[in-house]
Amino acid sequence: MIRIITSLVAVLTITSIQAQTSVRETPKLIIGITIDQLRGDYLELFQGTFTERGFKRLLSEGLVYQNIKFEFPNLDDASAITTIYTGATPFYHGIVGNKKYQVAKQQEVSTFDDTNFIGNYTQDKVSPLAIKSSTITDELKVASQGGSDVYSFAPNASQALITAGCAGNSAFWVEDYSGKWASSTYYKNFYWVVDQENRSTTSYAVRAWNMMWSPLLNAADYKAFPYSRTASFQHSLGADKETYKLFKQTPIVNESVTDIATKLLVKAELGKRINPDFLSLTYYAGNYPNIEDYSIELQDTYARLDRDIEKLLDEVDKTVGLRNTLIFVTSTGYYNSNSKDTKDLNLAGGTFYVNRCEALLNMYLMAIYGKDNQWVDKYYNGQIYLNRKLIKDKNISLREIQQKAAEFVTEFSGVQEVYTSHQILHGEWNPVMEYYKNGFTRETSGDLFVEIQPGYKIVNEQDASFKEKQVRNNAVICPVIFFGNGIKPQKIKRTIKATEIAPTVTHIMRIRSPNAATDEALSELL
Numbered sequence: 385m386i387r388i389i390t391s392l393v394a395v396l397t398i399t400s401i402q403a404q405t406s407v408r409e410t411p412k413l414i415i416g417i418t419i420d421q422l423r424g425d426y427l428e429l430f431q432g433t434f435t436e437r438g439f440k441r442l443l444s445e446g447l448v449y450q451n452i453k454f455e456f457p458n459l460d461d462a463s464a465i466t467t468i469y470t471g472a473t474p475f476y477h478g479i480v481g482n483k484k485y486q487v488a489k490q491q492e493v494s495t496f497d498d499t500n501f502i503g504n505y506t507q508d509k510v511s512p513l514a515i516k517s518s519t520i521t522d523e524l525k526v527a528s529q530g531g532s533d534v535y536s537f538a539p540n541a542s543q544a545l546i547t548a549g550c551a552g553n554s555a556f557w558v559e560d561y562s563g564k565w566a567s568s569t570y571y572k573n574f575y576w577v578v579d580q581e582n583r584s585t586t587s588y589a590v591r592a593w594n595m596m597w598s599p600l601l602n603a604a605d606y607k608a609f610p611y612s613r614t615a616s617f618q619h620s621l622g623a624d625k626e627t628y629k630l631f632k633q634t635p636i637v638n639e640s641v642t643d644i645a646t647k648l649l650v651k652a653e654l655g656k657r658i659n660p661d662f663l664s665l666t667y668y669a670g671n672y673p674n675i676e677d678y679s680i681e682l683q684d685t686y687a688r689l690d691r692d693i694e695k696l697l698d699e700v701d702k703t704v705g706l707r708n709t710l711i712f713v714t715s716t717g718y719y720n721s722n723s724k725d726t727k728d729l730n731l732a733g734g735t736f737y738v739n740r741c742e743a744l745l746n747m748y749l750m751a752i753y754g755k756d757n758q759w760v761d762k763y764y765n766g767q768i769y770l771n772r773k774l775i776k777d778k779n780i781s782l783r784e785i786q787q788k789a790a791e792f793v794t795e796f797s798g799v800q801e802v803y804t805s806h807q808i809l810h811g812e813w814n815p816v817m818e819y820y821k822n823g824f825t826r827e828t829s830g831d832l833f834v835e836i837q838p839g840y841k842i843v844n845e846q847d848a849s850f851k852e853k854q855v856r857n858n859a860v861i862c863p864v865i866f867f868g869n870g871i872k873p874q875k876i877k878r879t880i881k882a883t884e885i886a887p888t889v890t891h892i893m894r895i896r897s898p899n900a901a902t903d904e905a906l907s908e909l910l
Contacts, residue, residue, distance in 0.1 A: 410894050411710035411869045413655030414662045415700065416520070416547060418468065419689070420461045420539075421670040422715035424451065424861040429608040430686045433601060438690035441697065442713060446867035447908060451859075451879040454717045456823030457833070458765055462495060462542040463823070464716035464882070465666070469519040469546055471886030471901025473822035478516035482542050484828040485764040487772065492764065496545050504574050505582055506559045506566035512545040512552075513570075517900035520886050520893075521662050525551035527895040531659035535575070535648060537641045538666035539632040541566070547664030554578075556644070558637060563589030563628040565644060577651045581644055588640040592631040595621045597672075599684050600691075609678040617680055619672065630673070635688035638667045642692040646699045655704035660893060667692070669715075671722050700868075710869040710892055714885060715862030721854060733839030736798035738763045739846045741834075748792050753780060767830030768793070782806070786831050793832060798840040803833045866909060876908060 427439055434440050442448075454464055456473050458481060466479040474480045479495060486493045498511035518526075521534045534552035538544040541557045545568070548555035553573040559566040564582040567574055581587050596618055599606070603616040621630045631637055645665055648654070654661040667689055672681045700709050742763040749759035757778075761769040770789065775782055786804040793802045808821045820833050836842060836855045844850035864880060869892065884906055887897040891905035 408870050408892065409708075410660060411892065412657075412660055412708040413700070413704045413710075414524075414660060414889065414893060415696075415709060415711045416469075416662070416664045416889070417667065417693075417696075417711065417713045418465050418543070418547065418665070418716065419667045419669050419713065420543070420716045421668070421719050422862060423669070423719055424715075424863040426608075426669075426682070426686055427863065430683055432608070433605055433683060433687040434690040435694055437697065438692075438694035439686075440690075442693065442711075442865050442867050443863075445873050446711075446713075446865040447871050447874045447876070449864040449876045449878065449880050449906075450861070452715060452717055452862045452864050452882050452885075453879050454882045455819060457820060458823060459716070459718045461540070461666075461716045462546065464718070465543055465546045466515060466519075467882045468714050468885050469521070469549070470515070470517045470898045471520075471883045471903060472517055472898065473883065475822050475824055476517055476900040478514060478825050478827065479546070480823060480825055480828055481765065482540075485762055485767075485769060485830070486828075487761060487769060490761060494542075496542055498568075498570070501568050501570045504567040504569060505562065505564045508541060508559075508566070508568075510541055510545060510568050511570040512548065512550050512555070515546065515550065518898045519546070519549035520889050520898060521547065521549035521664065522551045523890055523895050523898055524660065524662055524893060525549075527893075528659040531657075533652060533654060533661040534664075535652070535654075535662075536664035536666075537565075537645050537648075538664075539637045539641070539668055540666075543666040544664075547666065552662075558628060558632055558640065560628055560632075561625060563587075563592050563631060575648055575652060577648050578644060581647070588631075588636070588643070589628075592621055592627060592636070594623045594627075595631070595636065597621065597634050597636060599680065600688050601684070603680060606680045606683040606687075608683055612676065612678040612680060615680075619681075633668065633670065633672055635668070635685040638689050638692045641665055641667060642696055646696065649699060650703055655708060665696075670720055673722075675722055677722055706868040707870055708868075710871075710889070711865075711867040712885065712889060713863075713865040713867070714882075715860075715864075717860060717862050717882065719860045721856060733837070733841065734798055735841045735843055736796065736836050738842060738844040738850070741793060741796055742768070745789060745792055749785065749789060752788065753778065753785070759785075762830075763834075764830065766834055766836075768832040768834060769830040770832075772831075782831075790832055793834060798837050800835040800837045802835070805829060805831050805833075808833070871909070874908065880906060 460481045462482040466477050470477040483492050484495050496510040499509050501511050524532050536544045536548040536555045538557050544555035544557040554571040556565045565578045598618045621627045675681050746760040783806045790802040790804050840855050842853040884903045887901050888905040890897045
């Protein structure tokens with residue numbers, strides 16, 4: 385009997401020890417990698433140009449979800465990254481895009497403009513305060529009572545501000561006109577390594593001037609697309625005010641991000657203290673301006689980015705250890721196509737003229753409500769803004785004028801459907817209304833959401849800065865990867881929601897989810 389009891393106690397003790405040791409340790413360092421316009425199909429197609437320790441390592445040793453979806457319209461990098469880091473949609477976090485239409489000023493402005501702060505190494509006055517909910521990094525700062533270090537590096541200001549959050553140590557981005565690493569005085573910690581890099585005569589800001597981008601590999605190695613040229617390429621970035629804007633649309637900007645991030649990783653001793661630290665990186669995987677979609681340039685971008693991933697992983701393994709580090713990799717969920725002109729191919733579609741729609745709608749409303757007034761403020765980003773002040777002064781029902789305007793615009797060639805803000809906020813629930821509501825904010829959204837038919841080209845003849853857009857409803861397959869921190873390799877063939885990422889990361893970190901996140905952590909990582 386004693387022998388049986390002793391054996392039973394031993395079994396229970398061993399089981400208890402095994403259960404305890406199977407609990408994942410809290411990571412000492414978290415690295416969030418967001419790759420703007422990353423496509424999962426390209427990761428498969430371009431594998432012949434990858435090394436064994438970059439993308440291939442992430443895909444073979446990480447937990448890989450097949451696809452991510454963003455459940456709101458007019459997706460761009462700012463709205464996508466904010467959704468990833470808050471676990472919420474724009475309806476709650478407030479970021480509908482890099483820019484917004486400000487009705488009071490009747491002009492387009494940067495979403496993150498903030499005149500209360502000035503720039504470091506930039507004239508831009510910005511802050512992250514436009515984000516209305518907390519982020520992963522904010523919650524880490526709260527949990528550690530400020531003890532965790534949080535830094536972000538990105539090509540563009542909005543990307544850096546979002547991923548550093550409101551409580552981060554600092555956010556750094558490549559300045560449009562100098563190429564230096566810029567920040568905002570909103571953040572109090574401009575780390576000395578970054579300042580040193582800005583003063584260096586060998587920095588990327590210096591090297592980008594008159595830089596020539598040519599293929600990393602032989603042109604013959606880029607054979608994923610049978611539709612594109614096989615000749616090599618050379619793109620000069622020039623030496624003028626466009627140089628650094630072009631630089632940020634080449635894979636060389638990813639090298640710059642990786643270089644400065646690994647320097648700070650070492651010098652700031654991230655992941656070496658009691659509290660976990662957080663490093664956010666944003667990379668670029670889109671195409672070069674005016675280059676066809678099926679290009680050697682795009683393949684070279686992925687090949688070079690693969691080497692940056694390899695360099696980062698090796699440095700993290702050497703300094704902190706991959707077992708002590710949680711790395712999550714996400715895409716922004718969209719792809720900006722550089723479509724060829726297909727007018728000679730007689731494909732279905734046509735042209736939707738923004739300025740004509742705006743003018744004709746205004747004439748229609750003048751005929752109903754008065755000829756001496758301007759009833760339409762602006763057609764912007766797929767939305768029509770009515771003159772709310774005039775509507776209020778004339779004591780006209782907003783719901784009524786929205787409905788009449790929607791019925792008129794629906795008759796335009798190329799318009800699939802028009803939804804009013806009243807329908808979106810107060811109408812009967814259905815999946816379509818939910819989709820548009822997720823991308824709606826009372827502060828920045830218009831009165832009408834206009835859905836254009838696939839195949840149509842959107843043109844604004846009176847705005848030289850407006851870039852023609854070809855409407856495509858193709859789903860962009862974008863994987864999500866969790867790597868390191870004892871995570872076992874696994875491939876999950878299902879689509880997850882972008883809003884599930886933040887609760888999953890915070891669960892692994894053992895802190896609260898961002899305050900607007902309502903989804904639970906992904907079951908495979910519980």
